[in-house]
Amino acid sequence: MGNKKTLVIGASTNPDRYSNMAIRALRNHQHDVIALAKRTGEVAGVPIQTEFPVNELIDTVTLYVGPQHQTEYYRQVIDIQPERVIFNPGTENFDFAEMLELKGIETIEGCTLVMLSTGQY
Secondary structure, three states: OOOOOEEEEOOOOOOOOHHHHHHHHHHHOOOOEEEEOOOOEEEOOEEEEOOOOOOOOOOEEEEOOOHHHOHHHHHHHHHHOOOEEEEOOOOOOHHHHHHHHHOOOEEEEOOHHHHHHOOOO
16 A cells, blocks of 8 residues: 555543544554644654644645634635545534535545554554
8 A cells, every 4th residue: 555644633642531642543554644632642662743844745644623614724725636535523514615626626534543453444
C-alpha cells in the first residue's frame, strides 16, 4: 500500500483519545503523519502543530473534530486536494462530505484504527 502521508485534524496528547491512538497506529504502519490541533504537543515523535500545513502533499486527512469545529478547515482541506478524507465516528458531516466529493476528493465514513488493523488503509 505504501506510505500515505496523513493529516490528523484534532490531534491530542492524551493517550486515551482516538486521535492519539491513530497517530501511534499510523506511525507503527510506517505512514508519515502531520498532527494538527489547537494546542501544541507531541505524540509518538510527531509534533502537534497549530497552523494548517501548506506546501505538503497529503494523501489522507483523518478527522477527529466534530462537525461544528470542521467549518474552519473546509477551504484548507479542499485546497490541499488530498486523495481522501476519513470521517471517524462522531465526525460525520454530510455538507462537508458533499463539498469534498464535488471537488473529486473521496470521502469515507469509517475508523482509521479499524482500517489500519484490517489492511484497508
